[in-house]
Amino acid sequence: MHINFTLPQPEIKAEASSSFTLQNIDDRLAKLAGMQPSDDVLREITYLTDLRAREVNGGNVSGTV
Amino acid sequence: MASDFKISLAARNAAMQGVVDLIESGDGGAYSVNVRTGSPPTSVSDARTGSSLATIYSTSAFSSVSNGAATATINDGIVEADGIAGYFTLYGDAINIPIAQMQGTCGDAGDAPVDLQFNNKNLVAGGSLTASITITMPE
Numbered sequence: 638m639h640i641n642f643t644l645p646q647p648e649i650k651a652e653a654s655s656s657f658t659l660q661n662i663d664d665r666l667a668k669l670a671g672m673q674p675s676d677d678v679l680r681e682i683t684y685l686t687d688l689r690a691r692e693v694n695g696g697n698v699s700g701t702v
Numbered sequence: 703m704a705s706d707f708k709i710s711l712a713a714r715n716a717a718m719q720g721v722v723d724l725i726e727s728g729d730g731g732a733y734s735v736n737v738r739t740g741s742p743p744t745s746v747s748d749a750r751t752g753s754s755l756a757t758i759y760s761t762s763a764f765s766s767v768s769n770g771a772a773t774a775t776i777n778d779g780i781v782e783a784d785g786i787a788g789y790f791t792l793y794g795d796a797i798n799i800p801i802a803q804m805q806g807t808c809g810d811a812g813d814a815p816v817d818l819q820f821n822n823k824n825l826v827a828g829g830s831l832t833a834s835i836t837i838t839m840p841e
Contacts, residue, residue, distance in 0.1 A: 642707065644717060649806055650836045651790075651818040653737075655756075655781060657829030665784050665826050681824060 662689050708841045714770030718839040722764045722772050725803050728795025733803075734759045735776050735792050735833055737818075737825070742789035742805045750802075752788055755825050756781040758833060759796055770839040777832035787823045792835075804837075 662685050669685070672678050709717075725733045740752035758779035765773045787808035793800035806817025813823070818833065825831070 645840050647718065647721060647804075648838045648840055649804070649817050650838070651806070651833060652820075653787075653808075653818055653831060653833040654821045655825055655829050655831045657781070657826040661826045661828040664828070668784070684824060685826075 659689065711770065714839040714841065715767050718767045718770050718772055718837065721803075721837065721839070722767060725792065725794040726763060728801075729797040731763055732760055732796040733774075733776075733792065733794050734779075734796035734800060735790050735835075737787045737790050737808060737831070739785045740788040742791075742807060746791075746802050746805050750791060753783065753785060755783050755785045755787060756831050758831050770841075771836055773834070773836045775832065775834045777830075779831060781825045781827055781829045781831055783825075784827050785825055787818075787820055787825055790818050790833075 666682065666685055666689075669678055669682050734757055736750075736757045737755045738750060738752040739755060743749065743751050756779060758776045760774065760776050761778050762775070789805060789807050791802050792804040794803045795801050807813075808818045808820060808823060809816035810820045810823040813819075818835075
């Protein structure tokens with residue numbers, strides 16, 4: 638009798654949260670303003686501009702898509 | 703007859719404990735998670751691709767293994783560069799010579815399912831980052 642056994646790959650469930658200050662956003666927007674206006678750049682400018690306009694809690698802004 | 707192979711809970715716990723012990727085998731048991739842009743390499747042993755966005759370090763050990771699973775919260779670090787989180791690598795021996803032990807995809811709710819789901823995958827330099835992880839050895 639012979640048994641072949643391969644240990645299964647472990648599964649992962651993970652969540653991450655990032656937060657940043659208004660200054661972080663302004664620094665990033667200034668950098669994006671100097672870049673070629675690709676779809677990705679324009680999308681990120683739109684997202685960060687909207688994020689900046691939201692309520693700031695304790696000086697940190699939690700971003701959600 | 704189709705395959706229906708399973709391992710016992712004791713075997714799952716032992717396997718998971720072996721993984722946790724390997725991750726925590728370095729100096730002080732420190733481990734870390736590095737987030738980079740782009741898609742993950744084909745294998746954990748391959749060179750890392752993309753640009754590094756953030757590295758966060760452990761401040762506590764993994765939980766005890768239970769039901770084949772172990773959990774960890776990693777939050778000591780900041781975002782180093784702007785960019786879109788593409789994949790992560792979990793390193794053991796974070797203080798001395800980090801050794802890649804696991805890797806997976808990153809994204810946000812719009813990219814689900816991913817291995818590490820962010821509230822916002824667009825990382826901004828200077829910001830903080832926290833990750834909570836549950837690893838499970840299946841039957």
